[in-house]
Amino acid sequence: MTSVNFCKIAHLFNFLEMFAFGLSMTKSRSFIFCSKGKFRNVLMIGEGTGRFAKDFQHYYPHSKIVILEPSEKMRLEISKSLETDSKNVKVLETRLENFKPSMQFDLICTCFFWDCFNTKQIDEFEVNFKHLCNSTRLWYNVDFYEPRIVGNLRSLSNITIIRFLYGFFQKFAHLDTCKLNSITHLFCQNGFSLVKQRVLLFPSIKSQLFKRTSS
Numbered sequence: 001m002t003s004v005n006f007c008k009i010a011h012l013f014n015f016l017e018m019f020a021f022g023l024s025m026t027k028s029r030s031f032i033f034c035s036k037g038k039f040r041n042v043l044m045i046g047e048g049t050g051r052f053a054k055d056f057q058h059y060y061p062h063s064k065i066v067i068l069e070p071s072e073k074m075r076l077e078i079s080k081s082l083e084t085d086s087k088n089v090k091v092l093e094t095r096l097e098n099f100k101p102s103m104q105f106d107l108i109c110t111c112f113f114w115d116c117f118n119t120k121q122i123d124e125f126e127v128n129f130k131h132l133c134n135s136t137r138l139w140y141n142v143d144f145y146e147p148r149i150v151g152n153l154r155s156l157s158n159i160t161i162i163r164f165l166y167g168f169f170q171k172f173a174h175l176d177t178c179k180l181n182s183i184t185h186l187f188c189q190n191g192f193s194l195v196k197q198r199v200l201l202f203p204s205i206k207s208q209l210f211k212r213t214s215s
């Protein structure tokens with residue numbers, strides 16, 4: 001359904017992230033690590049180079065992690081970051097739209113994933129998204145958000161960097177989006193409530209933990 005492909009930039013991904021945002025994205029992803037919960041089975045969708053999974057393993061060494069990562073080159077990066085042959089990590093080539101969960105997860109993580117897709121593409125994920133919502137009790141989501149332009153230098157540079165980044169990804173990873181879509185409403189429609197969040201103003205990133213409160 002989508003031609004998003006991160007293979008061309010997989011080897012540069014960590015460098016580009018550091019170059020553009022320093023440690024801000026790493027810090028945003030790490031917001032979950034203050035949670036005391038026991039996450040036995042965790043699903044990570046579009047994990048990229050495996051940085052987050054590696055840090056996650058450090059904080060929750062007993063978690064069993066399933067990673068969905070369709071890009072071959074990204075999977076290669078993952079295998080450099082963590083022991084993918086360990087019994088606690090399983091890396092699947094499967095795309096979200098083809099993934100049929102056969103087990104319950106304690107936590108699903110999507111970091112900088114949804115912003116790869118436009119509204120129409122996100123709508124096409126709907127059926128699988130619903131299945132996944134029923135297979136977890138917690139969902140951790142980290143994404144850039146569209147800053148409100150209030151005319152100050154910070155918000156202007158914020159939006160310029162994000163537009164530049166997405167222009168770059170459009171060219172090299174075939175992203176078909178140039179505007180960031182908030183998907184908070186999708187979680188709410190599927191019975192989740194926001195239980196914790198951290199909002200960075202620059203760069204504009206939200207780290208949000210949702211809990212399923214109704215089915």
Ligand SMILES: C[S@@+](CC[C@H](N)C(=O)[O-])C[C@H]1O[C@@H](n2cnc3c(N)ncnc32)[C@H](O)[C@@H]1O
Nearest residue numbers: 004006046047048070071074095096111112113
């Ligand atoms: C912007 S990168 C984010 C990587 C990482 N999660 C992070 O925090 O940096 C998006 C990732 O999603 C993967 N991806 C793209 N389409 C996907 C799909 N349909 N299902 C699962 N993963 C996908 C890409 O290969 C890429 O590694």
